[in-house]
């Protein structure tokens with residue numbers, strides 16, 4: 001069994017999403033002792049912005065430059081890791097109301113028509129990914145965006161991630177959330193404890 005562990009926080013050792021994603025992986029290792037874990041730290045190993053040069057390469061034009069060549073190799077690694085993973089754990093902080101641009105850059109390389117999904121003539125989307133994958137998102141944010149708050153409409157973070165995975169046919173998505181992390185030590189500690197309870201409740 002394979003697990004793909006992705007982090008995207010730029011806050012290093014102070015990152016809460018990194019703490020939570022590592023706790024989730026620890027727990028998955030306990031649940032599946034033979035688990036094979038592949039780790040990607042997008043904060044230091046991030047794909048370039050998808051560009052006109054990438055589109056040209058995809059259309060079969062000759063590759064220009066070493067940077068583009070190695071970036072396209074990285075893209076292929078992202079795709080291979082996604083196809084092979086049974087469990088995908090993503091540390092996903094909210095930055096400027098959505099996911100970090102590093103995580104968006106990863107998404108830009110895995111949501112590809114003809115590779116991970118296809119449309120049929122009726123307009124229906126069909127996944128090209130193997131079935132049975134489980135996704136666990138460690139969601140962290142400074143403020144609060146629950147449905148009963150006045151900021152709920154600004155929630156383009158979990159909704160976006162769930163939308164992307166649903167589009168790719170991945171419906172088994174669990175969100176572990178710690179929010180209100182910027183609202184003082186008490187709220188922050190309570191949010192982290194609550195997230196750890198959510199992690200303990202995850203079942204195989």
Ligand SMILES: Cc1cc2nc3c(=O)[nH]c(=O)nc-3n(C[C@H](O)[C@H](O)[C@H](O)COP(=O)(O)O)c2cc1C
Pocket residue numbers: 009010011014015016017018092093094095096097098140141142143144181182
């Ligand atoms: C660049 C940046 C942008 C942020 N933007 C938001 C935001 O739009 N809304 C919010 O609630 N918190 C925001 N925050 C706070 C983070 O969501 C919070 O610090 C959270 O702990 C980040 O997860 P991390 O600790 O894993 O990096 C931002 C933090 C940073 C560093």
